[in-house]
Amino acid sequence: MCGIVGYIGAQQATPIILEGLKKLEYRGYDSAGIATVTEGTSAIRRSQGKLVNLENMLREQPLAGTLGIGHTRWATHGRPSEINAHPHKGGPVILVHNGIIENYLQLKEQLRQAGHTFKSETDTEVIAHLIEQTLRTEKDFEKAVRASLAQLRGAYAVCILNENDPDLLIAAKLGSPMVVGLGVGEFFVASDIPAILAYTRDMVFMDDGELVLFRKGEAHFSTIDGTPLEKKSRHIDWSPMMAEKGGYRHFMLKEIHEQPRAVRDTIAGRLREAQGDVYLEDLHFSEEQLASIKRIIIIACGTSWHAALVGKFYIEGHCRIPVEIDIASEFRYRNPVVGEGVLAIVISQSGETADTLAALREAKSRGAMNMAICNVVDSSIARESGGVIYTHAGPEIGVASTKAFVTQLTALYLFTIRLGRAIGAINIAQGQQMIAALKKVPGMLESALKLNDYTEKVAKKYMNARDFLYLGRGKNFPIALEGALKLKEISYIHAEGYPAGEMKHGPIALIDEDVPVVVLVPRGSCFEKTLSNMEEVIARSGRVIAVCSAGDDEVRGRVETVIEIPHLDEDLDPLLLSVPLQLLAYHIAVLKGTDVDQPRNLAKSVTVE
Numbered sequence: 001m002c003g004i005v006g007y008i009g010a011q012q013a014t015p016i017i018l019e020g021l022k023k024l025e026y027r028g029y030d031s032a033g034i035a036t037v038t039e040g041t042s043a044i045r046r047s048q049g050k051l052v053n054l055e056n057m058l059r060e061q062p063l064a065g066t067l068g069i070g071h072t073r074w075a076t077h078g079r080p081s082e083i084n085a086h087p088h089k090g091g092p093v094i095l096v097h098n099g100i101i102e103n104y105l106q107l108k109e110q111l112r113q114a115g116h117t118f119k120s121e122t123d124t125e126v127i128a129h130l131i132e133q134t135l136r137t138e139k140d141f142e143k144a145v146r147a148s149l150a151q152l153r154g155a156y157a158v159c160i161l162n163e164n165d166p167d168l169l170i171a172a173k174l175g176s177p178m179v180v181g182l183g184v185g186e187f188f189v190a191s192d193i194p195a196i197l198a199y200t201r202d203m204v205f206m207d208d209g210e211l212v213l214f215r216k217g218e219a220h221f222s223t224i225d226g227t228p229l230e231k232k233s234r235h236i237d238w239s240p241m242m243a244e245k246g247g248y249r250h251f252m253l254k255e256i257h258e259q260p261r262a263v264r265d266t267i268a269g270r271l272r273e274a275q276g277d278v279y280l281e282d283l284h285f286s287e288e289q290l291a292s293i294k295r296i297i298i299i300a301c302g303t304s305w306h307a308a309l310v311g312k313f314y315i316e317g318h319c320r321i322p323v324e325i326d327i328a329s330e331f332r333y334r335n336p337v338v339g340e341g342v343l344a345i346v347i348s349q350s351g352e353t354a355d356t357l358a359a360l361r362e363a364k365s366r367g368a369m370n371m372a373i374c375n376v377v378d379s380s381i382a383r384e385s386g387g388v389i390y391t392h393a394g395p396e397i398g399v400a401s402t403k404a405f406v407t408q409l410t411a412l413y414l415f416t417i418r419l420g421r422a423i424g425a426i427n428i429a430q431g432q433q434m435i436a437a438l439k440k441v442p443g444m445l446e447s448a449l450k451l452n453d454y455t456e457k458v459a460k461k462y463m464n465a466r467d468f469l470y471l472g473r474g475k476n477f478p479i480a481l482e483g484a485l486k487l488k489e490i491s492y493i494h495a496e497g498y499p500a501g502e503m504k505h506g507p508i509a510l511i512d513e514d515v516p517v518v519v520l521v522p523r524g525s526c527f528e529k530t531l532s533n534m535e536e537v538i539a540r541s542g543r544v545i546a547v548c549s550a551g552d553d554e555v556r557g558r559v560e561t562v563i564e565i566p567h568l569d570e571d572l573d574p575l576l577l578s579v580p581l582q583l584l585a586y587h588i589a590v591l592k593g594t595d596v597d598q599p600r601n602l603a604k605s606v607t608v609e
Contacts, residue, residue, distance in 0.1 A: 002086075002098040003027040003072040004178070005195045006159040008169040008214045009186025013068030016188070018055060020195035021072045023244060025051050027191060028074030028395060030377070031085035034058070035094045035161060036065030042094055042163035046085040067166055069159040069189075071096035074394055075377030076265075077104070078121030088120060090128030091135070092163045097124040098191055099155035099176040100392065102269035107151065127158065142213060145170050149211070149224050154268055159189055172211040172224060175264075180204040182233055185217045193236060194244040202233045250596045252398035252490070256582050257449055260442040262403040263575070265392035266410045267438060276431025277421045278414045283371065283387040290422035293369065294341035296323045299331050299359045303401040303485065304347040304408060307373075309478035310574050311345075311412035317571075318416050318434075319425045328355035332362035344368040345415075349396060349404040351379020360384060373411045375404050389415060398597045400489045402582050405482065406445075406575050413438060413571070437569040441576075444566045448579040451563060455580055458545065458561055459587035462516045468495040469510065470581075471503060471537075472520035473530045479574045480520055483581030490589040490599045500526075500533035511542040518584075519559075520577055523549040524570040534559070547580055 003024025007013040017034050032054040033046030043063050047053040051072055071086035077100070078084035086096040101107075104123035107130055112118070116129045130151065134144040141162050149158075155175030162168055171178060171189045181188030181196040181203055188196040189212075193203065204221070206212065210229065213220045221229040248254040270278050296315060298308040305327055312323040326336070328346070338344065344363035348356045351374040360381060363370055372385035375393050382388045391407035417434050420426030426434070462468075468487055472480035481497035488495050498507050500519065511517065517537045521530045531554070537544055544559040549567035556562045563580045567573070589596050 002074050002191070003195065004069070004096050004098050004157060004159055004189065004191045005071075006069045006096075006169055006171060006189035007186070008067050009183060010066055011186065013065055014058065014063045016199065017068050017070035018051075018058065019198065020188075020190055021051055021070050023194035023197075024191060025072055028072045030073055030075050030080035031082065032070070032072040033085045033087050033096075034063060034068060034070040035087040036063045036068035037094070037161050037163050037166045038065035038067065039166060040164060042089075042161065044087055044089065044094065046082050046087070048080055048082045048085065065166075067161065067169060069094070069096050069161060069169070076100055076390065076392055077123045079378035084120045084122050086124060088122065088125040088128045090116070090125065090130075091132035093128045093131045093135075094161040094163060095124065095128050095131075096159050097127060098157045099174075100265055100268045101126065101152055101156065102154035103152070127152065127156070131160070141165060141168070142170065145172075146211065146224055146226060149174075155265070157191060167215055169214040170211065171206075171214075173206045174208050174224075178206045180206060180212055180219065182219070187214045187219055192246065197236065201236045203236055204231045204233050206231075249590070250398065250586070252400055252402060252586055252596050255396055255398050255403045256579070256586065258394070259403045259406050259579070260445040260449070262391075262393040262407050263410050263445060264442045265394075266407045267414065268392070270414060271435050271439070273432060273435055275421075276426070276428035276435065278417045278435070280389055280414065280418055282390060283418070285369070285371070285387055287422045289369065290419055292341060293321060293343045293419070293423075296321055296343045296345060297326055297336070297338065297363070297368070298323060298345045298347065299326045299328050299356060299363070300347040301328045301353055301355055303405050303482060304349065304356075306478045306482040306485070307405055307408035307412060308345075308347055309481070310409055310475050311416075313475045314412055314416040314571065315419065319420045319423060321419075326359070328353065328359040331359040336362070336366070338363050338366040338368045340367055342368045344370045345373065346370070346381060346385065347373045347408055348379075348381050349375045349393075349401060349408075351376040351381040353381070357381050357384070373408055373415075375407070399599055399602050400486055400585070400596075402578075406578055409575050410438070410441070434571070437572055440568055441572055444568050444576055445579060447566045448576050451565070451580050452583055455563065455583040456587040458563065459584055459591055461561065462543070462545070463588045463591045465514065465516050466494065467510065467515050468493060469503075469507060469515060469517045469542075470495060470497040470520070471500040471517060471530070471533060472497070473500045473526035473533075474524070475571070475574050476520040476522070476526070476577060479577045479581065480518070482578065483518060483585070486582055486585035487588065489602060490585055490596050491592050491594055492600070493588065500530050503533055504536065508536065508540065511537055511540045513541040513543065515542055516545055517542045518545045518547065518581070521546050521548045521555055522565065522570075522573045522577065523552065523567055524573065531555070547577055
């Protein structure tokens with residue numbers, strides 16, 4: 001999830017691109033760069049870190065030209081560094097890219113054999129060299145671009161320059177966002193509306209598989225294979241702040257709706273369906289090392305700890321290796337039993353959580369194998385871990401974690417498949433079945449997001465309650481904890497999550513006609529037991545909000561309110577159940593007038609003990 005800006009026209013490109021990148025810095029901020037082409041020459045400026053570093057560089061080393069492209073990066077392939085920053089160059093080809101190229105390693109090896117030398121660790125540089133290679137036989141630049149894009153597997157939005165042609169800009173998209181702004185004799189390209197809203201309100205939204213060629217004040221839209229298209233523009237009336245949030249009222253709501261994309265990006269390029277296995281490029285454990293694991297400890301804080309609890313069910317259920325879950329702030333103060341044969345997994349969205357980093361160091365000092373699940377490339381935890389599974393959620397601005405959580409669950413499921421295949425606990429057919437189910441999750445999440453308007457109505461019904469209970473069993477108990485945490489974090493309503501079977505050991509005393517009880521009761525192995533616990537609530541006049549599988553008449557007829565989710569697979573229900581609980585917390589908080597994106601007393605990354 002990176003930010004792209006391109007410009008072609010009569011104005012100087014650099015100031016326009018730089019201002020656009022500032023509006024897109026929420027999409028990525030570990031490095032940035034700009035390239036311009038003028039009078040047959042090109043120039044590139046790149047800098048690691050936030051955009052201000054590039055801005056300072058441009059004051060000392062300005063870029064001239066009326067044709068240019070820029071990029072602000074959220075690292076996926078390659079650590080944050082100047083050499084990995086965009087734009088990338090191969091011969092006369094200069095480009096910026098947002099997305100993940102799944103077959104970049106194969107293409108890179110082919111290009112190396114053809115004599116190409118690579119300077120970065122990125123998948124993006126491969127695209128530039130691929131176009132350069134194609135140009136050796138296909139002398140027409142446009143045709144070379146089309147032929148090269150046809151070889152890519154994965155997701156991309158690209159802006160491409162040819163240093164030998166100062167009147168040409170090409171942009172294309174497949175699976176990553178791109179919008180074209182229409183001016184008078186000039187054009188703008190960007191990953192998102194905010195980047196170009198100050199210059200034009202007339203936008204063309206590109207669809208997957210489309211390419212646009214800008215030359216001499218004209219824009220020609222076509223499919224990537226060359227079929228001409230007629231595209232209609234749309235006039236945008238959003239305020240600049242609303243545009244930055246993609247039209248959503250809050251970043252949290254935007255990030256809830258980004259979850260299908262986030263899961264797609266997290267599994268992209270990692271599934272080996274024929275082998276019933278997954279490829280985890282930064283894990284670096286051999287089959288022998290994985291086979292040596294006798295016990296696993298998963299360590300995390302807050303929402304990441306809830307993901308860890310689900311991971312315990314995944315790993316123990318499929319791999320039959322015992323798993324302990326530890327709160328990071330407690331781990332190193334209890335003299336933990338850690339050593340040979342133990343794998344410590346730490347989970348952190350930011351990769352900078354102080355307690356989790358300290359726990360990682362403690363586990364390492366005691367001789368444990370170690371790895372991280374993290375959303376930020378080259379963060380402290382990622383650098384210090386023996387291996388990493390990066391989630392590809394992109395920057396998460398809202399303090400209450402949403403898309404980071406579901407991608408952590410996805411990463412734990414991927415690791416379960418990899419571990420199970422390595423130790424023989426999961427056979428090819430079982431691995432293929434798990435992968436097939438996982439591939440359906442993004443589409444199912446999109447269906448679950450259609451509950452937004454209905455959930456807002458449910459929120460109006462219960463917004464004045466002082467206390468909530470959330471109940472779940474098995475893999476869904478951690479989701480009850482997470483649902484309660486979301487409500488506490490942003491609405492300031494007291495809420496508690498419990499295992500449904502534990503309710504009668506204390507919490508049942510709290511239930512009366514004023515207490516809403518959210519019961520997670522999808523179809524599965526715990527369905528009948530959870531249904532029985534739900535009846536205990538009903539018998540005590542509790543106001544039940546049942547989150548159940550779509551079309552479940554057995555639940556619908558018994559409770560005050562039903563929220564129905566698509567049913568996919570018992571293993572993956574936690575991802576789908578998360579959506580309505582996030583939406584319920586969000587809408588209650590909005591109705592109560594709290595600061596949803598920056599709730600009181602909370603910070604996005606807890607970097608002190």
